[in-house]
Amino acid sequence: MAQELMAETQTRTTPSQTGEDFAALLEESLTGERFEGTVVKGRVVAVENDMVLVDVGLKSEGRIPLKEFATAGKPAEVKVGDLVEVFVERVEDKNGEAVLSREKARREEAWTQLEQAFKDNQRVSGVIFGRVKGGFKVDLSGAVAFLPGSQVDIRPVRDIGPLLGTPQPFQILKMDRRRGNIVVSRRAVLEESRAEARSELISGLSEGQVLEGVVKNITDYGAFVDLGGVDGLLHVTDIAWRRINHPSEVLSIGQTVQVKVIRFNPETQRISLGMKQLQPDPWEGVAAKYPVGAKFKGRVTNITDYGAFVDLEPGIEGLVHVSEMSWTKKNVHPGKIVSTSQEIEVMILDVDSEKRRISLGLKQCLENPWIAFKASHPVGTEIEGEIKNITEFGLFVGLPGDIDGMVHLSDIAYGVSGEEAVKTYNKGDRVKVKVLDVDVDKERVSLGIKQLGPDPFAGETPKFKKGDVVTCTVSAVRDNGIEVSLADGVQGFIRKADLSRDRSEQRPDRFAVGERVDAKVTAVDRKDHRISLSIKAREVEEEKAAMDQYGSSDSGASLGDILGAALDKAKKEKKGKSEQADDGSAETD
Numbered sequence: 185m186a187q188e189l190m191a192e193t194q195t196r197t198t199p200s201q202t203g204e205d206f207a208a209l210l211e212e213s214l215t216g217e218r219f220e221g222t223v224v225k226g227r228v229v230a231v232e233n234d235m236v237l238v239d240v241g242l243k244s245e246g247r248i249p250l251k252e253f254a255t256a257g258k259p260a261e262v263k264v265g266d267l268v269e270v271f272v273e274r275v276e277d278k279n280g281e282a283v284l285s286r287e288k289a290r291r292e293e294a295w296t297q298l299e300q301a302f303k304d305n306q307r308v309s310g311v312i313f314g315r316v317k318g319g320f321k322v323d324l325s326g327a328v329a330f331l332p333g334s335q336v337d338i339r340p341v342r343d344i345g346p347l348l349g350t351p352q353p354f355q356i357l358k359m360d361r362r363r364g365n366i367v368v369s370r371r372a373v374l375e376e377s378r379a380e381a382r383s384e385l386i387s388g389l390s391e392g393q394v395l396e397g398v399v400k401n402i403t404d405y406g407a408f409v410d411l412g413g414v415d416g417l418l419h420v421t422d423i424a425w426r427r428i429n430h431p432s433e434v435l436s437i438g439q440t441v442q443v444k445v446i447r448f449n450p451e452t453q454r455i456s457l458g459m460k461q462l463q464p465d466p467w468e469g470v471a472a473k474y475p476v477g478a479k480f481k482g483r484v485t486n487i488t489d490y491g492a493f494v495d496l497e498p499g500i501e502g503l504v505h506v507s508e509m510s511w512t513k514k515n516v517h518p519g520k521i522v523s524t525s526q527e528i529e530v531m532i533l534d535v536d537s538e539k540r541r542i543s544l545g546l547k548q549c550l551e552n553p554w555i556a557f558k559a560s561h562p563v564g565t566e567i568e569g570e571i572k573n574i575t576e577f578g579l580f581v582g583l584p585g586d587i588d589g590m591v592h593l594s595d596i597a598y599g600v601s602g603e604e605a606v607k608t609y610n611k612g613d614r615v616k617v618k619v620l621d622v623d624v625d626k627e628r629v630s631l632g633i634k635q636l637g638p639d640p641f642a643g644e645t646p647k648f649k650k651g652d653v654v655t656c657t658v659s660a661v662r663d664n665g666i667e668v669s670l671a672d673g674v675q676g677f678i679r680k681a682d683l684s685r686d687r688s689e690q691r692p693d694r695f696a697v698g699e700r701v702d703a704k705v706t707a708v709d710r711k712d713h714r715i716s717l718s719i720k721a722r723e724v725e726e727e728k729a730a731m732d733q734y735g736s737s738d739s740g741a742s743l744g745d746i747l748g749a750a751l752d753k754a755k756k757e758k759k760g761k762s763e764q765a766d767d768g769s770a771e772t773d
Contacts, residue, residue, distance in 0.1 A: 226284070228266045236262055238270055238284055246270070246284030269293070290326030295361055298327055302356045307373055310354050312347050320344065322354065322368055329354070329366035338374050339400060381413030386453060389414075393445045394462065399435050407431045409443055409457055416455035418443060425460045425467075425499025427485055466499035471535045474500075474542060479549055484526045492518045494530055494544055502542030504530060509546045511553050511627070512586045522546070553585030557629065558622040560584070565619045566636065571611055578602070579609060581617055581631055589629035591617060597634050600675055601667075601714075604660075648674065648715055652705045653722055661692050668701070674715060678703055682718035685727075690720075 226240035234250045248270065253262045262268070271288035301308050312331065314321040319332040331354070336344065354368040355376075397409035397416065406419040418441075420431050428434060435441070447456040474480065474496065482494035482502070491505040507514075509521050522528060531548040535541075561567060561584075569581040572588055579591040593602025596609075609615065617631040648654065648670065656668035656676060665679040682703075683690045695701070703717035704725060 222272055224270060224272060225267055226270050228262055228264050228268060230264060231262060238268065240270060240272065240282065240284065242282045246272075246282035248284050294325040294327035298324060298356065298359065298366065299361065302359055307353045307355055308368070309351050310368065311349060311351055312344070313349065315344070324354070324366065324368070327366060329356075329368045331368055331370065335369035335371045338371055338378065378413045383413075385412055385414050386450075389445065389448055389455070391445050391448050394442060395445065396440060396442055397457075399437055399439045399441060402431050402435060402437060404430065407435050409441060411443075411455070414453070414455065416443065416445070416457040418457040418459060422446065422456075422458035422460055425463065425465070426495065427493060427501050429486065460499075466497065467537060467540050470500060470542070471537050474532050474535055476532050476534060479529055479531050481527060481529050482544075484522050484524055484528060487519045487522065487524060489517065492522050494528065496542070500542070502530070502532075502544040504544045504546050508533065508544070508548070511547045511550065552624070553587050554622065554624045554627050554629075557583060557585050557587060558624060561619050561622070563619050563621060566616060567619065568614055568616045571609060571613045571615060574606060574609065574611055579606065579615070579633075581615060583629060587627075587629065589617070589619075589631040591615075591631045591633055595620070595630075595632035595634055598637070598675075601677075604667075647671070648705050648708060650705055650708055653702060653725075654705060654717070655700055655702050656717065658695050658697050658699045658701065661695055661697065663692065666692050666695050668703070668717065670715065676703075676705075676715035676717045678717045678719060682706070682720045685720045685723045 224240050226238040226246075228236055229239050229245060230237040231250070236248045236250055236253060237245045238248055239245045250262070253268075269290075270284040271292060272282065272284060273288070274283040298308060308324055310322040310324040310329065312320050313323050316330070319330055320336070322329040322331045335357075336347070341347075352370055353373045354370055355372040357367045357369050357372070359366040395411050397411040399407050400410040400415060401408040404420075406417055407423075408415045409418050418431075418435075420428055423431060423434055441459060442462060443457040443459055444461045445455060446458045446461065448454075480496055482496045484492050485495045485501065486493040489506075491503050491509070493501050493503055495501050504518075504522075506518050509518055510516070513521065528546060529549045530544040530546055532542065533545045533548070534543040567583065569583050569589070571579050572582045573580040577590065578593045578596070580588045581591060583589050593606060596602055596605035615633060616636060617633055618635045619629065620632045620635065621628075621630040623629075654670060656670050658666050659669045659675070660667040663680075665677055665683065668676045668678060670676055678701075680690055680692055683692065683695075701719060702722055703719045704722040705715060706718045706721055707716040709715070
């Protein structure tokens with residue numbers, strides 16, 4: 185047997201021998217002095233269960249576990265008669281058998297080749313066959329290397345399954361034979377290949393070019409597509425003609441897509457891509473397809489604070505502004521009128537093909553409550569409603585058709601200021617009103633309460649005119665003056681400055697409700713049914729009359745004497761008239 189293996193057995197740790205030394209080498213081998221720690225060739229003589237019997241020309245064969253003949257991810261393939269390389273650990277053990285290792289033989293050979301590849305910065309081939317903490321195990325033709333998780337691919341790999349058991353190129357990052365450590369990177373190889381592909385792709389890239397790529401990453405504003413060494417941005421607005429809220433609605437990472445180069449900047453190497461540009465533009469001829477005034481059905485795709493977007497067809501979307509959603513609900517969020525995915529009927533209000541905008545109306549497809557109210561409640565109609573709100577302008581009253589009408593302050597009551605009249609009403613009260621006007625275009629209904637009764641100022645001849653001195657009764661004391669009542673319920677007002685010619689007496693609080701005063705009419709406002717009066721003007725007029733009748737202070741008489749004489753005369757005349765009136769009534773009796 186020794187003679188048969190003499191030609192096949194070679195040590196990998198000693199140089200070739202000359203013919204003269206061959207006999208000496210054989211002798212040393214047979215004695216075992218040079219066999220241990222070397223890699224030699226042997227022949228498989230038997231395969232027994234999970235052990236392989238190998239003869240390397242020693243006194244006895246060696247047994248090697250069958251699993252050492254298996255490669256990463258593949259079962260052992262060995263049969264009787266195969267010539268294999270093994271590592272001699274000991275010439276014989278306590279049982280007299282040689283201690284051999286197929287795994288160590290492969291590892292020794294692999295390390296020698298790997299060291300040379302590392303020195304020459306060359307790629308090596310390996311198979312990923314297991315997972316360890318922080319990465320994976322790689323079989324490099326017998327030597328086991330560590331592949332960090334960050335070095336598997338250029339981008340994170342969610343599923344390592346397709347890479348297991350498949351030969352892959354790797355770059356050795358570092359190695360230590362003494363410690364048996366090897367660190368490799370698949371990413372470095374891919375980046376190098378990517379750089380080459382990128383350079384080639386950039387040199388031939390042009391706008392309008394249609395390419396195939398893989399979705400690499402998805403963001404809120406778009407997706408990055410790997411074109412084979414270079415990335416391009418596919419903005420969310422260029423994915424489809426229809427509205428897309430987020431790219432993930434259409435795309436997924438790893439998906440293969442066909443894109444068109446929209447813009448390319450050779451200096452910054454920024455590439456803008458588009459998918460919708462490969463499809464027909466639905467906005468061509470949209471004005472003819474959707475004429476103003478026509479009604480169409482669409483589906484609500486998005487709701488905002490300012491309105492709702494309605495999809496008329498794929499790629500054609502219009503906006504129903506909040507002001508066009510309801511005839512009566514003015515300050516309501518659009519989400520309370522329509523809901524997402526709801527199918528609604530809308531009217532085309534405006535089409536701007538250049539800006540790709542269509543304005544839609546929802547309320548135009550519903551009955552206009554203002555028109556309906558005007559038809560059923562002409563001017564002059566009396567109706568009852570609930571006070572919905574009270575503002576500085578007046579009362580808002582709920583009317584049929586879910587609309588509100590307004591009673592202006594000036595239309596609440598005759599002869600009373602609106603500020604005072606409105607205080608007699610509360611929110612929720614039911615009031616009877618008269619329709620004064622219905623403006624369909626401005627969506628307004630004017631109502632009146634005082635118009636339900638007679639107008640005290642009605643008639644061609646006014647009962648009171650400017651310059652008249654009248655006796656009136658104080659009805660209310662205000663900070664800025666006093667309100668007074670005249671005959672027939674007509675109301676008047678005396679400003680604070682008109683309460684007396686003497687500034688010290690111009691105090692409203694010196695008057696009491698129910699007190700009678702004489703005042704001069706200074707203005708008559710028939711429109712607002714208000715009369716302005718002045719005690720001061722009456723006093724000035726009386727003083728002037730006294731001066732004209734009794735002379736001036738230049739005559740030697742004091743102003744007090746003149747006024748006293750005038751007052752005495754006035755009292756006497758008044759007393760005389762009173763006595764005449766009494767005599768007349770007596771004669772009548």
